[in-house]
Amino acid sequence: MKNEIKIFSPATVANVACGFDVLGFCLDSVGDEMVIRKIDKKGIYITKIEGGFDLPYETELNVAGVSALAMYDAAKPNCGFEIEINKKIKPGSGIGSSAASAVGSVYGMNELLGRPYSKTQLTEFAIKGEAIASKCEHADNLAPALFGGFTLVKSISPIQILEIPSPDDLYATIIHPQIEVKTSEARAILPKEVSLTNAITQWANFGSLIHALHTSDYDLIQKSLHDVIVEPYRSQLIPHYNEVKTAALNAGALGAGISGSGPSIFTLSKGIESAKKVADSIKNVYSKTGIAFDIHISKINTQGVKKI
Template sequence: MDSIKVFAPGTVANVACGFDVIGLALNAPGDEMIVKRSDTPGIRISAIHGADLPLDPAKNVAGVAIQALLQKYEATKVGFDVEIFKNIHPGSGIGSSAASSAGAVVAVNQLLGEPFTRKQLVRFAMEGERLASGAAHADNVAPAILGGFTLVRSYRPLDITTIHTPKDLWVTVIHPQIEVKTSDAREILKQKILMTDAIKQWGNVAALVAGLYQENYDLISRSLEDVIVEPIRSILIPAFHELKLKCKEAGALGGGISGSGPSVFMLSQGEENARKVAATMNDVYAPLGVDYKIYVSQINTEGVKVIG
């Protein structure tokens, strides 16, 4: 195989209470990438459609992620040409840099004959995240590569596990067309938290995981509460509290800030509820004078997918 085309899904990180440890993959939106083997050693990014991002592979998350893979593979005479079709807006909070990083390493791994497992690819994709945000976090790239819900149990050593995805769980995401940089959103976070808040957060994380395995939608709903990060970051998102309240009234199980924002996600049981939530999001945002996009999606349980 000399050429491959992949779909790399958008992702929701944090999933309310799961800051930096829980993420999920979406069916839409997602990026597409074409990666070709080359006789000329090195990495070249030939074109990026849909976003103004660096073509220099040392300054592009896809190039950095591929380079991390090749260093481990100890390949010095291989070359790759990469073309990226960006459908996930950078700074959207739904895993734009993660999609490019994840898609790149999965594609190159396929062209090399799959020397690495999908879980091993997560570490390489994390280097793209390091370039994008200054932190090599895995809560976006892990679900992008592995699909479904993922839990980062530990970073040292890296220990990632997949979590059961209830078959009737849907996601509705609204992306206000404003930019919130992950690095900026991290800077406003408190470095110390109250023990009482930590205990409540731990309980919610554990109960969310239990609810997903049990397909207990009531327990999932009760667990989608973030008492540590959301109270601070929500000030960056227009009409956040009104949006969250009205979406729950419309039938959402709950939700919160997707990644570092500005996107907001809501989980629902069933497509009908998810589309009611989308209509409510539209009602809240239409009068604000802020451009936005709304996505309704099932959980993507496959992750990065070869499409050509």
């Protein structure tokens, strides 16, 4: 058995429009690279962090360290692990930076131990790491990072994750405006109550979206990718949100929404050419704002975290 594994742990989009709090998908063009190494000395050690972000080396304070510890305590292996993180997903970008770290360590350890755990079990460990970053236990980004494709987190207690099919020609274009949206503010802005009428519209759209993904019906994806509940509130926290969305739709995007709790905005398109046009249109909007930004174009990654 190998003693070292290098992995790619992908960025992900959670809160996919009408699938707020339950639906996510996985990207393939951006993700963290990590090395997990089996060592004789017991324990979990973060030995290298690259990427230029100020992340802690203390295992109990590091997202990848905490999820690794959760698995380590359960598995009780006769060895220890070193973790190296090359952080390529900017923390706070809204595309699952902490989830990628949390997933990478447990995925790598599981491979090195001969896969004693299922992906659902790995999610349980990774949730512990995710919780120290996002202050609550959720699997919205962990699930797509581990399983790939589109995932529906039906419940987290017990953890039940459904793998929803991804149409072959579906691409995401994502803009990350380099501003901070405080998660606490994004949570506080949500209403506690919503109208029954809007709730029905939301689940009609969500059911339609799940059907559309099963049937590769791009037209129906377009008709279903609406969020009448959360977007009206949270979009206020993202500068030029409506302009970006309008530009993307005019350029042919199937739909757009807030990625996670922002500030990133995701769009979905049929085909790489369309996704590139959408990128150009968004770039055109944001170039005029004076706010720094990154744009990612990515096919839906149906594999999830993987060995490289």
